[in-house]
Amino acid sequence: MSPSALVAAPVLTAAVLLAACTGGGSSPPSSSTPTSVTTTVPSTTTTVAPVTDALRTLSTAVATRDVEALASAETVTRPGSPASDYLKYQSAVLSVIGDQPSGRVEPAGPGSFRVCDVSGSTTTCRVLSDPGFGPDGLLEDFAIDGISVDGRVTSDGPEVATSDVRMQAVAALQTVPAGDLVVVVAVRNLRGTAILVNAFAAVYRSPTGDRVEVRSTAGDDRVDPGGETRMLVVVPNSPVGGILEVPGTSAEFDEPFLVRVPVAPSP
Known part of the structure; x- marks a missing residue:
């Protein structure tokens, strides 16, 4: 990198990752493939992910700061949706600033999750909530601290x-x-x-x-x-x-x- 480059990775980490859940903290709960619920009606069987599972999968992937986990979480989002774009954004940021310490995920009420980062004596948290789903049952949208990501991500x-x-x-x-x-x-x-x-x-x-x-x-x-x-x-x-x-x-x-x-x- 040449001297003309302005690189402020520690500052950018706080301003960028998760918008803005960033930096250290303990490892989040282990992530696994979302469980499925099978509902049977006459002559029809439909398998869908529970509402909370999709947002939990996304929240956990974001907290891990791991590109593979983020890519895996895209399976619960509708391609081309704001939720999918948000995961791609997280991966893109990591491709520039490199590996980051994991955050933690905890429940924040019905259907919502708090993603936190701890840096020294400072803890920064954001609540991911209000998941929106398409007719195929895949996650399309969600909110960060009550603000929808729709129209804010590409x-x-x-x-x-x-x-x-x-x-x-x-x-x-x-x-x-x-x-x-x-x-x-x-x-x-x-x-x-x-x-x-x-x-x-x-x-x-x-x-x-x-x-x-x-x-x-x-x-x-x-x-x-x-x-x-x-x-x-x-x-x-x-x-x-x-x-x-x-x-x-x-x-x-x-x-x-x-x-x-x-x-x-x-x-």
Whole structure:
């Protein structure tokens, strides 16, 4: 990583993971495949996951800070739903900032779970509740501290290219309660020379027309020829659905470029 990169992983951990259940704490309860309930009616047998099991599976996966657990939990969510996008967001963040200590999960009332992190003498908790399900019985939506993730999270944005530099918003979330926008951007360098991505100088054009400067970033800013990397940027108090304008240059500083990355799902 070059000296120009602004890396604040300890700060980003508190601001990003879980939005925001972050950092240490004891290991959460062991996770297993959600149990199923079989309901029999005349000539029909339907197997569905209990309501609490789907949200428990998601909450436990988030607390583990483990990419494999997060991927496994996607089986209880409807593909393309806010709940599925949220799990992809968590995995994307971990792909940039690396392994993190596990949190803990505990019941927080009927159908809700408290996910907590302990860092020194400080404990930070968020309550995941209000699960919403599709007609197929898969989890579509839930709330963090009473605020639905629907409309606040996205994944799998379109890949865009400028001057043989390709970028994609892998996942993004407007955090709760701060309202900051966290975006994980994938970068591919198709050039024959190295590039420097100046994510710390990026600007976000919100869907309401506001121009917001990036507050902080993490990740490698140098990408070798034919290489790939991921970067994380934090934009203050902004919703998803805008355009992240990411500048950069060749390693020799003689070929600048600007990539406009939609922070929205692919059409």
